[in-house]
Amino acid sequence: MKRIVRATVLVRPKAGILDPQGAAVENALGHLGFSVSGARVGKVIDLEVDAADEGAARAAVEKMCEQLLANPLLESFEVTIG
Amino acid sequence: MKRIVRATVLVRPKAGILDPQGAAVENALGHLGFSVSGARVGKVIDLEVDAADEGAARAAVEKMCEQLLANPLLESFEVTIG
Incomplete structure (x- = not known):
């Protein structure tokens, strides 16, 4: 029986x-007066996966x-389940 | 004395x-044969903040x-410090 498993994926530039x-964000934060010495921007993807269990969900999300x-x-x- | 504090920010559509x-990702995953019933896409921002301590870093990142x-x-x- 399948159920819905929530998964969160973080995708970051290597x-x-x-x-x-990220460079634009760092620059803009500096202009606003914040002291920031590094900024990198990636994606967060929240998924609802139909899977038998958490292990199957993780395998599917990695694929x-x-x-x-x-x-x-x-x-x-980086994959986080649940 | 200030030091570098790492912070991660997740920005998600409400x-x-x-x-x-997110709709495009859900659609594309379906076409690839994955069983996904929801997908939302946001940003992850990794920052290096110059701050006196973690509390000051969190306050700055929230601003x-x-x-x-x-x-x-x-x-x-959503802000995570460290």
Whole structure:
């Protein structure tokens, strides 16, 4: 029997990969008077997965990351279940 | 004395707010054969903040969210320190 499992995926630019959006955020925060020495911007994706259990949900979400949600050359991903 | 404090901000579309990017992700995952009944896409922002301590860092990051990182009409934010 399948049920709905909530999963959260964080997709971040890998270290060393240029992140223009992060640079823009850092710059804008500086102009607003905040003391920030680094900013990186990625995506958070909240999913409701139909799966038999949490293990199956995690396996499915990792496949989703590899196939669609993250670009493995440029981005790393982190999956949290529940 | 100030030191560098790491902070992570999650910015998500509020419930009830249209999220076309999330709808596109849900649709694409369905086409790839995954059973997903919901997808919402937001931003993760990793910051290095110059602050006296973690409390001061949290206060600064919450101000950053209100002033720049999140649109309070459309988005909610969640700050994690450390």
